[in-house]
Amino acid sequence: xxxxxxxxxxxxxxxxxxxxxxxxxxxxxxxxxxxxxxxxxxxxxxxxxxxxxxxxxxxxxxxxxxxxxxxxxxxxxxxxxxxxxxxxxxxxxxxxxxxxxxxxx
Amino acid sequence: xxxxxxxxxxxxxxxxxxxxxxxxxxxxxxxxxxxxxxxxxxxxxxxxxxxxxxxxxxxxxxxxxxxxxxxxxxxxxxxxxxxxxxxxxxxxxxxxxxxxxxxxx
Numbered sequence: 001x002x003x004x005x006x007x008x009x010x011x012x013x014x015x016x017x018x019x020x021x022x023x024x025x026x027x028x029x030x031x032x033x034x035x036x037x038x039x040x041x042x043x044x045x046x047x048x049x050x051x052x053x054x055x056x057x058x059x060x061x062x063x064x065x066x067x068x069x070x071x072x073x074x075x076x077x078x079x080x081x082x083x084x085x086x087x088x089x090x091x092x093x094x095x096x097x098x099x100x101x102x103x104x105x
Numbered sequence: 106x107x108x109x110x111x112x113x114x115x116x117x118x119x120x121x122x123x124x125x126x127x128x129x130x131x132x133x134x135x136x137x138x139x140x141x142x143x144x145x146x147x148x149x150x151x152x153x154x155x156x157x158x159x160x161x162x163x164x165x166x167x168x169x170x171x172x173x174x175x176x177x178x179x180x181x182x183x184x185x186x187x188x189x190x191x192x193x194x195x196x197x198x199x200x201x202x203x204x205x206x207x208x209x210x
Contacts, residue, residue, distance in 0.1 A: 012115075044210070045113075045208045045209060046206070046209055047113065049204045052179070052182070053203050059202060074157070097162045098156050098160035099161050100157070101154060102152050103150045104150060104151055
């Protein structure tokens with residue numbers, strides 16, 4: 001299976017100062033709920049920064065989604081459920097970076 | 106296996122303008138060679154940005170390393186082979202972000 005095409009979708013977030021733990025938890029839950037809603041999402045994982053090199057640039061949350069194709073990603077991005085998540089997150093976001101890549105081993 | 110502890114190490118790079126394709130390829134090759142040198146590295150993958158949301162913030166390269174423990178990561182970071190890679194990359198780096206996280210599903 002390791003030779004299959006895998007498109008990774010990496011999202012790093014830094015929340016604005018003043019964003020409450022409850023607001024962050026709500027965002028996490030909505031993000032998690034996406035996985036069950038989209039068969040296009042092959043895999044979903046996330047976590048919070050525990051790096052020790054001092055290079056996190058303030059980013060605290062990482063979400064890693066996996067798609068089988070650009071078509072699957074392109075179905076996900078404009079979907080109302082994803083847009084609703086983006087609308088929920090955006091007011092609380094200080095910084096965001098999104099990088100997609102085809103996995104090379 | 107999905108319940109095992111997995112520590113992800115995400116590195117995003119933007120190279121300085123003027124970095125040649127050959128220099129970038131050399132860096133990629135040294136990065137790839139690390140995998141074979143460290144039994145601490147459980148998995149290694151990488152790729153170049155193909156995102157379509159306009160949120161890549163200039164980052165073009167993503168490297169995703171997987172460790173089983175913080176101890177394994179902590180053995181990797183100061184190792185001379187990793188330091189040599191960092192020394193090779195640093196002069197060419199415009200921006201870098203490194204985020205580590207324990208995988209949550």
